[in-house]
Each structure stands twice: as structure tokens, then as C-alpha cells.
Amino acid sequence: MFNRLYVHIPFCVKKCHYCAFISHNPEKGERAEYPALLLREMLLHAPAARPLDSIYFGGGTPSLLHPLQIARLLEKFAVYFGLSADAEITLEVNPGTMSRNSIKEFRDAGITRISLGIQSFDDAFLARLGRIHTTEQSRQAFHDAREAGFANISIDLIHSLPGQSLDQWRAELRHAIQLSPEHVSIYGLTIEEGTPFARSYPANSPELADDDLSADMFELADELLTSAGFEHYEIANYARSGYLSQHNSGYWKRDGYLGLGVAAHSFLRDGYGVRFSNPDNLEEYRRGVTSGRLTRVGACQLMQAEAMSEFMFLGLRLAEGVDLRAFEREFGRVFESVYGTIAADLVRFGFLIQNGRVLTLTSRGILLSNQVFEKFLP
Numbered sequence: 127m128f129n130r131l132y133v134h135i136p137f138c139v140k141k142c143h144y145c146a147f148i149s150h151n152p153e154k155g156e157r158a159e160y161p162a163l164l165l166r167e168m169l170l171h172a173p174a175a176r177p178l179d180s181i182y183f184g185g186g187t188p189s190l191l192h193p194l195q196i197a198r199l200l201e202k203f204a205v206y207f208g209l210s211a212d213a214e215i216t217l218e219v220n221p222g223t224m225s226r227n228s229i230k231e232f233r234d235a236g237i238t239r240i241s242l243g244i245q246s247f248d249d250a251f252l253a254r255l256g257r258i259h260t261t262e263q264s265r266q267a268f269h270d271a272r273e274a275g276f277a278n279i280s281i282d283l284i285h286s287l288p289g290q291s292l293d294q295w296r297a298e299l300r301h302a303i304q305l306s307p308e309h310v311s312i313y314g315l316t317i318e319e320g321t322p323f324a325r326s327y328p329a330n331s332p333e334l335a336d337d338d339l340s341a342d343m344f345e346l347a348d349e350l351l352t353s354a355g356f357e358h359y360e361i362a363n364y365a366r367s368g369y370l371s372q373h374n375s376g377y378w379k380r381d382g383y384l385g386l387g388v389a390a391h392s393f394l395r396d397g398y399g400v401r402f403s404n405p406d407n408l409e410e411y412r413r414g415v416t417s418g419r420l421t422r423v424g425a426c427q428l429m430q431a432e433a434m435s436e437f438m439f440l441g442l443r444l445a446e447g448v449d450l451r452a453f454e455r456e457f458g459r460v461f462e463s464v465y466g467t468i469a470a471d472l473v474r475f476g477f478l479i480q481n482g483r484v485l486t487l488t489s490r491g492i493l494l495s496n497q498v499f500e501k502f503l504p
Contacts, residue, residue: 127172129176132184132373134404135184136185137150138190139190143322144256144323146318156408168206169206174207178209179214181215183196187218189223197235200215213238214239214372216239216373218243220243220257220259221266222260226270230273230275238278240278240280242267251287282311283298285298286343292339296346309370312347312351312364314340341493357370377393377440379440380440386404396427399428399436400425404421435504438453447484447486447487476490
């Protein structure tokens with residue numbers, strides 16, 4: 127059913143101006159209570175069929191929890207679900223919420239991988255984004271994590287920020303490479319409805335990067351990071367050899383995962399798969415788990431056509447592409463009988479390349495990936 131666990135921590139010191147994720151500044155007692163709610167929810171699910179291969183603490187700002195709270199959660203998860211000996215256990219960290227002592231304590235608690243939400247190495251852009259940390263805090267957080275013994279550190283960066291030039295983006299990338307992390311995630315800014323950015327930067331704002339500039343920034347990131355020895359293994363992700371994100375790779379390969387916590391999403395491998403989420407309101411979530419019931423929001427049992435569609439558009443995100451033999455084994459259908467015409471057209475127009483029984487995105491296909499993926503929707 128699932129071999130990965132996602133844990134959503136819905137707390138932030140302050141919500142960033144671009145963020146549409148479910149999070150809030152915790153009220154008195156909420157941080158102390160929340161881990162107990164997670165454990166109550168855990169007991170409402172059946173144990174995993176096999177030990178967990180990865181656990182991911184996301185948010186929000188998971189580093190707002192105390193390391194002892196994380197340690198207790200991991201202890202209980204290992205007992206209830208089981209945990210592989212080499213499981214990847216990731217904690218998202220805001221550089222403005224950690225100290226040299228706390229990062230060492232997170233390591234002692236059992237965290238094996240840190241994902242630093244740096245977003246920018248420019249203090250002016252950080253202020254515009256509404257981040258609570260500075261460039262110096264980001265660098266210090268990275269060095270503290272290294273000194274604490276973390277050999278697997280990922281950093282996030284955002285490009286196409288309002289008013290950002292290509293040269294400024296080049297400087298951001300050079301800062302990242304200089305730190306020498308094991309993993310880098312590169313995201314283009316998206317303006318989400320209901321956020322302060324949506325009010326400040328309407329679609330026609332001259333401060334927003336146009337499609338050509340965004341494409342140039344994406345291509346520059348690819349050039350500099352691959353030249354520095356990073357593998358471009360997924361559209362938005364780069365890694366040193368041996369340091370691909372195991373947890374996120376599971377999403378793109380349709381591994382089953384269970385989500386615990388407010389607004390957490392799950393995908394269980396029952397039949398062709400079932401997707402659902404938890405309530406996005408803490409009080410509603412609390413009522414459910416304390417009364418001993420699961421509240422599944424938007425539960426959807428996938429039909430074969432939906433599962434085949436996911437197999438294609440998720441798999442094509444990966445540089446390794448889609449293995450058509452794996453498609454045929456999973457669905458009992460000859461690929462060409464389902465998507466043959468669509469794939470042939472995408473190859474002909476330069477969006478896909480077929481090498482034997484493997485389909486991958488071309489450079490052009492990566493830049494226009496959303497349009498490619500739409501072709502495979504049921």
C-alpha cells in the first residue's frame with residue numbers, strides 16, 4: 127500500500143508573500159499538542175506492508191518543532207510502521223529558525239537529510255519574498271549542518287523573482303555551487319491566487335519575468351549546475367551522484383505514500399491507486415483524530431485511464447524517462463494502442479525522444495513540459 131511517509135507541520139513564524147501552502151503562526155500550546163495528534167492519526171492507519179524507505183517532514187516549517195518531538199515521532203514511526211536500515215529521513219528547515227545546537231540535536235534525533243529553504247542569496251529579494259532569514263543566516267545554517275555531521279544537504283532556490291535579472295540569477299547559482307550541497311531544487315516563481323504576491327503582481331505586471339527570461343533562467347541553471355557536477359535528474363532537481371531525493375523520486379514513480387497531519391496528501395497503491403487528503407483546518411483535523419476517525423477529503427479511487435495518465439506525466443518529469451515495458455507490465459496494455467499517436471506527434475515536433483522502449487523529454491520538451499503533460503490527460 128505505501129512505503130513512504132509524509133508528515134505535514136502546519137506552523138510558520140510568518141507566512142511568506144508567495145506561499146499558498148497550509149500553514150499559520152501556532153497559537154499557545156499548538157506546537158506542544160501537535161505531535162500527539164500525529165501519533166493518534168498514525169494508529170488509525172494500518173501498519174505499512176513493508177518497512178518505510180523514507181520519511182519527509184514538510185510544511186510549513188518543521189524545524190519549529192523541538193528536536194525531542196521529532197525524535198519521539200521517529201521512534202514511534204519506526205515501531206509502528208517499521209523503518210528500513212538505510213531510510214532517508216528529511217527535515218525541511220528555515221534558516222531563520224535553527225541554531226548550531228538545534229541542528230545537531232535534529233541529527234541526534236535521527237534526521238539524515240536536511241532541506242534548507244534558502245530561496246535566495248540576496249537580502250533584498252528575501253525581504254520581498256517575506257522570508258524571515260538573511261543571506262548570512264542561510265550560509266551559517268548550511269555550515270552548521272555540515273559541522274553537525276549532515277552529509278546530505280539540499281537547498282531550494284527560486285528564480286523569476288519580481289525585478290530579477292539574468293545576471294542576478296547567475297550570482298544566486300554561483301553562491302549555491304560555492305556551498306557545495308549534495309542536492310539543489312530550482313523552482314520558477316508561480317503567483318498563487320489568494321497570496322500577497324497575487325495582489326502585488328497581477329499577470330500583466332512589468333516586474334514579472336516573461337516566458338523568455340524564465341526560460342533563460344532555467345537554461346542557465348542547467349548549464350551552471352551540470353557543469354559543476356550535478357545531475358539534472360528531474361525537471362526542477364539536481365543532485366550529486368548518489369544523492370537523488372529518494373522520497374520525492376517515489377512520488378514521480380507512483381510509490382505509495384501516507385500523509386500524516388493537517389492538509390497532508392496520501393496515495394495508496396490499492397488497485398490502480400487511491401488519492402485523498404486530510405482536512406486543511408487544524409480544529410477539524412483535531413476533532414477527527416481525537417474521536418478516533420479518519421476524515422478523508424476528496425478521496426478518489428483511480429481508474430485505469432487515470433493511472434496510465436499519471437504514469438506518463440509523472441514519469442516524464444524524470445531524466446530517465448518512461449519505460450514503456452514497465453507501462454505494459456503494470457497496465458496490461460500495449461503502449462502504442464493507448465498513446466501511440468500522441469507520442470509519435472510529440473516526437474515529431476521535438477518534445478520527446480524515443481530510444482528503444484524509453485521515452486524522455488527533449489530540452490524543448492522540458493521548457494514546455496506542462497503542455498506536453500496535458501497531452502496525456504484522460
